[in-house]
Amino acid sequence: MKNKFLIIGILCIILLLTACGSKSSEAEDNEDYTLRIGVTQNDQNAEFIGVESFKEGVEERTNGEVSVELYHSDQLSSVPDLIEQAAMGNGVGTISDAAMLGDIKKEFYILQSPYMFDDYSQVDDLTESELYQGWVEDFTDEGIRILSFNFYLGERNLATTDEITSAADVKGSVIRTSGAQIVDETVSEMGGAPSGMPWSEAYPGLEQGVINGVEAHNLAIYESSMYEVIDYIAKTNHYQLVSALVVSEDWFNDLPEEYQEIVLEEADKGGKVASELALEESEEYEEQMKEYGVTFHEVNREEFKELTEPVYDNLDMIEIREEVLEVLDQ
Template sequence: MKKNLIIISMLSMVLLLAACGSDNSEDDESYTLRLGITQNDQNAEFMGIESFKEGVEERTDGEVTVELYHSDQLASVPDLVEQASMGNSVGTISDAAMLGDLKKEFYILQSPYMFDSYDQVGELTDSELYQGWVEDFSEQGIRILSFNYYLGERNLATVDEITSAADLRSNVIRTSGAQIVDETVSAMGGSPSGMPWTEAYPGLEQGVINGVEAHNLAIYESSMYEVINHIAKTNHYQLVSALIVSEDWYDDLPEEYQEIVLEEAEKSGEVAGELALEQSEEYEELMSEYGVEFHDVDREEFRELTEQVYEKLDMTEIREEVLEVLGQ
């Protein structure tokens, strides 16, 4: 009997220690964030999240760790957004259009001809109006850490020359499939076709699509200049993306670490934005040398055509609120 009691006592101790070890493991896991993006490891987005990783890990003495994945190695952006909303310890860089599919107000950050400059985007994201959207959005399981990953102007990269809405008609243009983007391309005169970015190159090669709406970084770094001949500088919106993570992961962090994560996210967006501006100019020169022709267009024509998008998506009131923030 005494021997059995000793054995039972020892087993209980082992189980207790195992349980404690399991709890610690879960705590450690909750402090580990896996960040994945679509672009490659030479892209401004990746340089930005590298800056985020370095800053967070250094300032938390390694208590918060960030694992980085590029080129959809972890998962696609839509999948990562969904995983984050379900409470998984993941994050990504998402554009406003994709977030707008979940909360309409964010569409405004990627609406046609809404902002005249990136500074105006900053005015909005510094406002109480925007902060309210962020807090409401957290109820969907997603925490927006920063919305300042500025990646450049979105234009039309096509096989045939486009200088007007008439030229765009009958052209099938690859889009992300987000509603605001599809409606914008349609209003401009094109036929939107939602598909993964990785399918756009072969789609152009095979004649499935006639062009893409994209920014210089995405076009050049995906070698898209090999299968298009023209880029119309429509500048229909400026691509500003957000660094997002799981709300559950963020909530589990101690308050001091939350502050560090927010601060480093803001800094990382600035790093990405500065690099993106430099690369955009460099890539335009390189693509011109390759033979791609860049065309100035009558943006006012496209601006007038896309006015209908705001009414169609019931965004008139949101737009007026934003214009009030901008003092217009």
């Protein structure tokens, strides 16, 4: 009888260990690859629609194994905070412009430097080069993985309450910026006084007279109803906004290799979706803002280009610019 109970006991232990092993194996097979992406603009903005395309493509091609949650209008957190969280290894991502990434690794400033590129095709030439790929690989040491750098959202101009028809009119104007060093330097060399603040605070800042203007592109201006509190847009086109879809390097490395390839491919597609929509909407929004009473001024860009030339020396970017120009001349 004792032997019988002993055998039953041993069988129970074996079954228990088998069950635990099975559960452990099942947990390994069902790892959580959830990614949460937060963006600044609303859910009608081209960059959000671009990440929607990314989400749909990734989830479909991985049969839902990689799940992407989207948050607009800074609902998840601000872009700088999300970049910090990603660097710490959290499963988050965001759309970041080159200026914010440049605050971490200076080379990326060049993608948002004043009058550096004639058009987006030159940006493509750079991002396809070995020089740029080296920056991306180095950036992983910061805990950040750049999935794609092809969210082209439009030219940046000065949208103001006071009329700007020449560089002299900028002097003394308080201009909202993202707070990134390259943007602040650019506005300063133009003659303005940069004021770094969250985008959500720009509208009340203009309404209350705390700032005189913002440097922004048509999509951001229109979709935030800035046309209600500004009267003029000077088409300085001081740089063409190109942004990146960035995620945690730790999150990316945890993905199976085949999923990594899918994520990279869908990020590139998402950027193209956003860019095509942004190009169309930028022109439409300009016409609609004119109907609201906003006056657009063509300005002498060479004048602004000359004024902002010291930015490269101020941020010790002369050598970087020369390296990029070599790539563009090839």
